[in-house]
Amino acid sequence: MIQPKLLAAMLLLGFMTSMACANPHRLNDSLSHTVPPNVQMQWLPIRSGQPFAGGMEAWLRVNIRIDTRDWIGRTGRIYMVLERDQTSTIEAVWTTHGRLQAGRLISGERTLVFAGAIPGNTLEDQWQVRLRSNADWLSNSRRLNFHFELDVD
Numbered sequence: 001m002i003q004p005k006l007l008a009a010m011l012l013l014g015f016m017t018s019m020a021c022a023n024p025h026r027l028n029d030s031l032s033h034t035v036p037p038n039v040q041m042q043w044l045p046i047r048s049g050q051p052f053a054g055g056m057e058a059w060l061r062v063n064i065r066i067d068t069r070d071w072i073g074r075t076g077r078i079y080m081v082l083e084r085d086q087t088s089t090i091e092a093v094w095t096t097h098g099r100l101q102a103g104r105l106i107s108g109e110r111t112l113v114f115a116g117a118i119p120g121n122t123l124e125d126q127w128q129v130r131l132r133s134n135a136d137w138l139s140n141s142r143r144l145n146f147h148f149e150l151d152v153d
Contacts, residue, residue, distance in 0.1 A: 024150060033062070034062050044057050060129050066122060066123040067121070071150060074152055079150075081110040082144065085145070090107040097126045099124070101113050110149065
């Protein structure tokens with residue numbers, strides 16, 4: 001029979017270990033940039049029953065450059081994160097030309113873009129991105145806060 005203090009210590013250690021494993025590391029992608037640097041959202045036609053009907057849309061290219069030098073040879077998963085802010089929900093959908101995975105992301109979520117061994121100092125790719133928003137987009141300008149996180153195995 002396990003003593004209550006020992007059981008409590010084991011549970012605490014297990015909880016701390018699981019928290020450490022789930023702790024994502026934010027990666028530096030400060031050399032990534034969009035083309036064009038500023039994008040004008042355009043109104044979508046109103047079509048009933050479709051997501052983002054009557055909302056806004058923009059297309060842009062993103063040159064991705066993620067600094068991975070501290071993680072070379074380590075195995076893990078890299079996620080793209082779009083923080084939720086106080087305004088309209090954003091959907092980002094992209095295709096890729098390189099090492100990263102195509103995907104879809106809604107503000108407030110994160111999605112997998114790379115899994116495996118980190119191959120070198122940087123992960124680079126070029127994405128064609130479609131951004132969509134509901135019709136409740138209220139501002140003339142808005143900065144979207146995308147970033148990348150690494151979960152190490």
